[in-house]
Amino acid sequence: MEATTTDAPTDDDYEQFRSDMVRLIPSLRAFARGLCRNPDLADDLTQEAMMRAWASRHTFTPGTNFRAWMFRILRNHFYGAAKKLRRETSLDPEVAERTLVQEATQEHALHVNDVDTAMARLPEHQAEVLWLIAGAGMSYEDAADIVGVGIGTIKSRLNRARAAIKSIIEGETERVAV
Amino acid sequence: MMKKKLPPTAARTAEIPAFDPIEAALREIFDGIESEPVPDDFADLVAKLGKTRPGEA
Numbered sequence: 001m002e003a004t005t006t007d008a009p010t011d012d013d014y015e016q017f018r019s020d021m022v023r024l025i026p027s028l029r030a031f032a033r034g035l036c037r038n039p040d041l042a043d044d045l046t047q048e049a050m051m052r053a054w055a056s057r058h059t060f061t062p063g064t065n066f067r068a069w070m071f072r073i074l075r076n077h078f079y080g081a082a083k084k085l086r087r088e089t090s091l092d093p094e095v096a097e098r099t100l101v102q103e104a105t106q107e108h109a110l111h112v113n114d115v116d117t118a119m120a121r122l123p124e125h126q127a128e129v130l131w132l133i134a135g136a137g138m139s140y141e142d143a144a145d146i147v148g149v150g151i152g153t154i155k156s157r158l159n160r161a162r163a164a165i166k167s168i169i170e171g172e173t174e175r176v177a178v
Numbered sequence: 179m180m181k182k183k184l185p186p187t188a189a190r191t192a193e194i195p196a197f198d199p200i201e202a203a204l205r206e207i208f209d210g211i212e213s214e215p216v217p218d219d220f221a222d223l224v225a226k227l228g229k230t231r232p233g234e235a
Contacts, residue, residue, distance in 0.1 A: 018224065018227065018228060021224075022224055025216050025220055026211070026212040026213070026214070026216060027212055029211060029212070029214070029216070030208045030209075030211035030212045033211050034207075034208070043217060043219075043220075046220075047219070047220065047223050050223060050224075050227070051223070051227070054227045112203045112206055112207065114203075115200050115203040115204060115207070116203075116207060119204075130201075130204065131204065131208070134198075134200075134201035134204040134205060135204040135205060135207065135208035136208055137205070162198075162200070162201075165200055166200065169200070
């Protein structure tokens with residue numbers, strides 16, 4: 001969203017806000033899916049976050065990171081009223097299968113399903129940081145802003161998440177090999 | 179030695195220092211969800227939002 005020089009937002013500003021929010025819908029759905037791990041609940045979460053963001057649009061500061069602002073609203077809703085949605089143990093099987101088929105010729109194809117399964121076993125606060133940084137491509141700074149902790153905490157959670165997910169996958173691989 | 183140009187998805191995750199198959203898999207999953215068609219009820223919601231004032235849901 002472009003910075004404006006006027007104090008009061010104009011209709012054009014709000015139209016820009018709405019356009020920016022519409023462009024973000026795919027990313028918001030993906031982030032929500034990683035949080036609650038259920039496609040239908042993720043879409044409900046995304047729509048609720050959009051309604052909250054729209055109602056609070058006058059509080060957004062033009063020129064700041066709109067994507068991080070929207071992700072924070074969605075995350076706060078998930079950990080607040082929407083926490084009853086809880087995480088499910090795996091993503092939509094059809095999506096996982098489609099992803100595997102699409103990536104079957106790539107070097108990391110064998111890891112997609114394993115990684116998805118392992119993500120469901122990580123503590124929530126580690127999984128969300130890994131999802132934000134590795135999945136959504138957020139910077140440490142933006143992830144810290146979204147989660148509401150310091151950058152040091154983000155880095156330590158990320159390191160623990162990386163170690164834990166590798167351990168889970170390697171453990172599963174060894175178990176299959178035995 | 180020429181530098182290989184990074185694809186967009188790798189370029190946007192500059193925080194990650196080296197190729198990691200687990201993080202690449204997470205990017206694939208995220209990008210796969212992003213590329214799904216957006217359900218029609220989102221369009222209905224966006225149309226509804228355009229009729230509300232700040233502070234209204």
